[in-house]
Amino acid sequence: MCRVRSKLDHTAAIRENRRAAVVVNTKSRRGRKHFSEVVRLIREAGFSPLGVFPVDDPRRLRDRLDEALGLGPDLLIVGGGDGTLSSSIKHIAHRDVALGVLPLGTTNNFARSLGLPLTRQGAVRVFTEGKVADIDLGLCGDRPFANLASFGVSVEVAGTVKPWLKRLAGRAAYPLTALTILPGHTPFRAFITVEGRRHELLTHQLNIANGRFHGGWQIASDISIDNRNLVAYQLGSGKRLRLLGETFLRATTGKWRSLAGGPFVVGKEMLLETDPPMAADIDGEVRLMTPLVIKTVPNGVRVMVPQGFVDT
Missing domain, CATH: 2.60.200.40 (Tumour Suppressor Smad4)
Known part of the structure; x- marks a missing residue:
């Protein structure tokens, strides 16, 4: 397990350095439709993404997440529904990187549980005005x-x-x-x-x-x-x-x-x-x-x- 910064230090690093990587599920209708818009909103918020990874084949999601994390971001921004976000969580559990959620699914249960805005503008605003938190995971079998x-x-x-x-x-x-x-x-x-x-x-x-x-x-x-x-x-x-x-x-x-x-x-x-x-x-x-x-x-x-x- 890697060394993990305090939540305050991690929040400060995201706000000051804006080191982020972006992964969006473009296989979904909303992800495909809003991909260019969310990348633009992220850039307008002051981030110069280390990498932007559209995923048009769900079988490649794991590879794209690994590529994004390999760039060493403080914030991994993931756009998609609950399935995409759940897969992303498995990659960043217990790691010194925070997940930034772009809710682009049908039900967006995870985003709702976090109290996140469900608009794209509101979700991006959390990346600049919000804070880093440590939340619980469930574990079903392995x-x-x-x-x-x-x-x-x-x-x-x-x-x-x-x-x-x-x-x-x-x-x-x-x-x-x-x-x-x-x-x-x-x-x-x-x-x-x-x-x-x-x-x-x-x-x-x-x-x-x-x-x-x-x-x-x-x-x-x-x-x-x-x-x-x-x-x-x-x-x-x-x-x-x-x-x-x-x-x-x-x-x-x-x-x-x-x-x-x-x-x-x-x-x-x-x-x-x-x-x-x-x-x-x-x-x-x-x-x-x-x-x-x-x-x-x-x-x-x-x-x-x-x-x-x-x-x-």
């Missing part, structure tokens, strides 16, 4: 994640949602797609063990959150991406009609109200078992299978945040 590990309907939604629907409906595309899948979906049983206590539930969907937002909407007001805890919660119960009602409510109003009731499960480390074994959707990547140990990594990654962000 895979770091910024925002959410989910199980159940969402795994099918991630592989089914149509790009045209995302363009047309924005963040509502996900619950709208879920409405088409739910009638034929089978509930599963999940067992969550936290601090020796085993919780059992029957549901169609289970989420374990590090951040505050899911699908672009707030999960709960007292959840934080920087409080050393994960929060597990179900969407609906094993009763399909309940989840259909809740999903329809979210798709049409943007608001969440659980008809199933029951408390959230909170803890620093969780053992998740499911019957049957299930795939995990980790910030948009479907890779691992249960059983899994999911935990927090305190102060795992550096980011630029607004001055008002509460950094613990």
Whole structure:
């Protein structure tokens, strides 16, 4: 692990030296459309980027991030959605470089959890007027994640949602797609063990959150991406009609109200078992299978945040 500067020194270096590298996912519609604009805004903010790396093939993202980090920036500016940003976080975890977030996705859960402006101008302004903060990472098995590990309907939604629907409906595309899948979906049983206590539930969907937002909407007001805890919660119960009602409510109003009731499960480390074994959707990547140990990594990654962000 490399030597890491204090947050104050790191913030000062970014403001004074403006050493930044820029990586933008231009495969996405918004990234492609706004690429020239965001580079212009970054230059107008006083940065002369050490390198600018458009990524039109997601398979090359890792290579482009390595090239950008090889230039030794104090600030790695990344433009894209939650999947792009989650991949970037894996590269800078525990390193002496801060992530600058340009939210160019559909839901922008990570940016929302940090309290970042969702406009391109506002996001760039944070690079010059904000501060460096150390936030928590989630760790699902051996895979770091910024925002959410989910199980159940969402795994099918991630592989089914149509790009045209995302363009047309924005963040509502996900619950709208879920409405088409739910009638034929089978509930599963999940067992969550936290601090020796085993919780059992029957549901169609289970989420374990590090951040505050899911699908672009707030999960709960007292959840934080920087409080050393994960929060597990179900969407609906094993009763399909309940989840259909809740999903329809979210798709049409943007608001969440659980008809199933029951408390959230909170803890620093969780053992998740499911019957049957299930795939995990980790910030948009479907890779691992249960059983899994999911935990927090305190102060795992550096980011630029607004001055008002509460950094613990």
